[in-house]
Amino acid sequence: METPIKYFVYILESLKDSKFYIGQTNNLQNRLKRHNAGHVKATTHRRPLKLVYQETYASRSEALKREKYLKDLKSHTYIKNIILDSR
Secondary structure, eight states, X not given: OOOOOOEEEEEEEETTTXXXXXXXXXXXXXXXXXXXXXXXXXXXXXXXXXXXXXXXXXXHHHHHHHHHHHHHHOOHHHHHHHHHHTO
């Protein structure tokens, strides 16, 4: 039986300026490597980045909805609370 693909919503924190980046992917480790290698335009000037939070979803559409919700909040404090609550 084939393992179903999982999708992740993730939050990265810039070690340079403490700003957050929210994204989604089906390969979290590869995506983090791409961010830190400078291959993602939105974060290339914020490197290095560390993964501070992740959620897992069964479908890409669910992950995209959650990503959009978190991005629409535009609240550094709310995002920080999500991260702290997960620890």
